[in-house]
Amino acid sequence: DTGVSQDPRHKITKRGQNVTFRCDPISEHNRLYWYRQTLGQGPEFLTYFQNEAQLEKSRLLSDRFSAERPKGSFSTLEIQRTEQGDSAMYLCASSLGHNNEQFFGPGTRLTVL
Amino acid sequence: AQSVTQPDIHITVSEGASLELRCNYSYGATPYLFWYVQSPGQGLQLLLKYFSGDTLVQGIKGFEAEFKRSQSSFNLRKPSVHWSDAAEYFCAVGAGTASKLTFGTGTRLQVTL
Numbered sequence: 001d002t003g004v005s006q007d008p009r010h011k012i013t014k015r016g017q018n019v020t021f022r023c024d025p026i027s028e029h030n031r032l033y034w035y036r037q038t039l040g041q042g043p044e045f046l047t048y049f050q051n052e053a054q055l056e057k058s059r060l061l062s063d064r065f066s067a068e069r070p071k072g073s074f075s076t077l078e079i080q081r082t083e084q085g086d087s088a089m090y091l092c093a094s095s096l097g098h099n100n101e102q103f104f105g106p107g108t109r110l111t112v113l
Numbered sequence: 114a115q116s117v118t119q120p121d122i123h124i125t126v127s128e129g130a131s132l133e134l135r136c137n138y139s140y141g142a143t144p145y146l147f148w149y150v151q152s153p154g155q156g157l158q159l160l161l162k163y164f165s166g167d168t169l170v171q172g173i174k175g176f177e178a179e180f181k182r183s184q185s186s187f188n189l190r191k192p193s194v195h196w197s198d199a200a201e202y203f204c205a206v207g208a209g210t211a212s213k214l215t216f217g218t219g220t221r222l223q224v225t226l
Contacts, residue, residue, distance in 0.1 A: 040218070041219070045215070091157070100214070101159060
């Protein structure tokens with residue numbers, strides 16, 4: 001069990017560029033979550049997958065955000081036409097089916113200049 | 114909708130002193146409750162969780178929490194704080210076995226020697 005991994009750990013981009021983040025959950029965890037955390041705040045839910053199905057999306061997830069989990073394993077989160085307000089830590093978590101104990105990855109810190 | 118309130122933004126305690134971090138939640142049914150710890154630049158680590166049963170739950174690193182339904186609270190306690198406990202602590206509530214977590218804004222713990 002190597003834990004949840006995220007790549008990259010840091011991303012600096014210019015406003016208007018597209019960025020993509022990857023999350024590898026704990027193997028055999030069927031649920032995968034994306035959260036966003038800004039400075040001084042707790043994580044806020046973005047979206048959630050069970051296997052490859054995206055079951056819930058927050059209203060925070062604007063049309064510029066898209067997430068996929070094509071084979072029910074790793075997931076990607078893409079932000080198109082980034083804005084300075086997108087600067088945040090993007091956290092991924094995974095859990096097993098019988099409880100809601102979510103294990104978090106180290107996060108990807110996005111800075112939009 | 115579920116919500117979490119952590120009334121204390123910042124707490125300072127002396128090493129060896131006892132600690133209590135407050136958490137109040139709002140949820141219509143029996144909640145799933147969690148405490149996570151986040152050290153600078155790190156992801157979230159689960160300290161303990163409450164799903165059902167005994168209202169006093171034990172976690173890692175000597176932490177415990179007590180679920181009080183009548184007060185809608187889930188306060189975190191530790192009898193003797195160590196300098197390494199300095200970190201940000203988040204309380205979270207979930208609606209079931211497979212749902213998003215709603216986090217509080219966190220309490221930053223500072224430990225003086």
